Amino acid sequence: MNDVRQKISALRAQFGKKLCILGHHYQTEAIIQHCDRTGDSLELARQITSIDAQYLVFCGVYFMGEAAALLTRPNQQVFLPDPHADCMMALMASGCHVHNVLCEIQAMGKDVVPIAYVNTSVGLKAQVGVFGGAVCTSANAKAVLSWALSTNKTVLFLPDKHLARNTARALGLNADDWQILRLSGDGLIDKANDLKQKRLLIWPGCCPIHSQMRVQDIQRLRAELSNCAIYVHPECPPEVVEACDGAGSTSYLIKTAEKLAKKSLPKNVVIGTESNLVERLRQRHKDRLALLPLKEAYCPDMNAITEQKLLTLLQNIQRGTAQPVTIKEAEREPAQNALQRMLTITQ
Ligand code: SF4
Numbered sequence: 144m145n146d147v148r149q150k151i152s153a154l155r156a157q158f159g160k161k162l163c164i165l166g167h168h169y170q171t172e173a174i175i176q177h178c179d180r181t182g183d184s185l186e187l188a189r190q191i192t193s194i195d196a197q198y199l200v201f202c203g204v205y206f207m208g209e210a211a212a213l214l215t216r217p218n219q220q221v222f223l224p225d226p227h228a229d230c231m232m233a234l235m236a237s238g239c240h241v242h243n244v245l246c247e248i249q250a251m252g253k254d255v256v257p258i259a260y261v262n263t264s265v266g267l268k269a270q271v272g273v274f275g276g277a278v279c280t281s282a283n284a285k286a287v288l289s290w291a292l293s294t295n296k297t298v299l300f301l302p303d304k305h306l307a308r309n310t311a312r313a314l315g316l317n318a319d320d321w322q323i324l325r326l327s328g329d330g331l332i333d334k335a336n337d338l339k340q341k342r343l344l345i346w347p348g349c350c351p352i353h354s355q356m357r358v359q360d361i362q363r364l365r366a367e368l369s370n371c372a373i374y375v376h377p378e379c380p381p382e383v384v385e386a387c388d389g390a391g392s393t394s395y396l397i398k399t400a401e402k403l404a405k406k407s408l409p410k411n412v413v414i415g416t417e418s419n420l421v422e423r424l425r426q427r428h429k430d431r432l433a434l435l436p437l438k439e440a441y442c443p444d445m446n447a448i449t450e451q452k453l454l455t456l457l458q459n460i461q462r463g464t465a466q467p468v469t470i471k472e473a474e475r476e477p478a479q480n481a482l483q484r485m486l487t488i489t490q
Pocket residue numbers: 204229230231232233262350351352353417442443444445
């Protein structure tokens with residue numbers, strides 16, 4: 144065991160039940176081995192309220208720490224090993240910009256309900272709460288979008304244009320039903336006539352990691368490999384989702400690999416998502432499956448969390464000098480409402 148690893152283990156033992164380390168599935172194996180709990184965004188969000196530890200260390204990107212801080216009790220603190228590790232997609236939609244766009248859509252005479260993917264800032268989630276909307280994850284986007292459409296209001300889905308269209312298609316909507324918004328620096332370029340009759344308005348953001356997946360890669364692998372099944376995350380472009388054998392959240396991809404490994408069929412399984420997770424699944428099932436990435440695609444922000452940063456954070460928590468994630472009081476309640484609405488819709 145290396146020196147850093149040993150020091151982390153020793154500190155974890157000293158903190159005992161006061162400390163809980165959570166890790167997103169996209170973390171490296173070096174980090175995952177130190178985690179008390181692992182999961183995707185929905186699984187980890189659901190676990191937060193059952194954790195009694197005083198210090199929650201979230202190995203993931205900034206919005207995940209913020210979401211955890213929204214769900215913790217006043218005597219708990221959330222820390223991030225690298226507070227500068229942020230989600231590139233979350234940065235594509237600020238709370239202020241979304242507020243302006245929602246006001247402009249309302250000024251066109253439309254009753255609008257926003258749905259925010261969990262990969263967004265607390266400031267944006269707060270705007271969604273103020274406008275009566277809900278948060279969603281890739282695991283429950285279908286249920287949350289279905290709820291929003293049932294209100295008979297115009298739905299604004301943000302920020303992921305791929306997840307929005309993949310989910311809308313799964314609910315039977317087609318390209319005539321939606322519009323990807325054209326945005327100016329602080330508002331909307333589209334006019335009322337452009338948005339007429341559209342049930343679903345879509346923010347033009349995306350995950351740069353999952354957007355790298357291409358139909359050509361699917362075609363090449365199908366030609367090269369016999370007996371091959373391909374599964375992707377719904378943050379991939381719609382044409383990729385259409386060309387594969389199944390699409391779903393991180394937990395769906397993990398469960399699918401497990402099921403196929405138990406059956407030992409098909410022989411070749413291709414997974415299109417962040418590469419740390421694909422590599423972990425490949426190692427886990429290597430005796431039963433030949434598991435390959437659709438494309439090598441590492442998230443640099445997820446990879447910014449290192450054992451050295453985790454160790455430094457634990458040492459700073461012990462000294463009392465670590466900075467916990469803080470939430471602006473004005474944003475706390477509306478953002479909690481948007482998160483809670485998701486948990487209520489999907490319970
Ligand atoms: S993989 Fe994509 S969605 Fe996930 S944290 Fe990285 S940039 Fe954000």
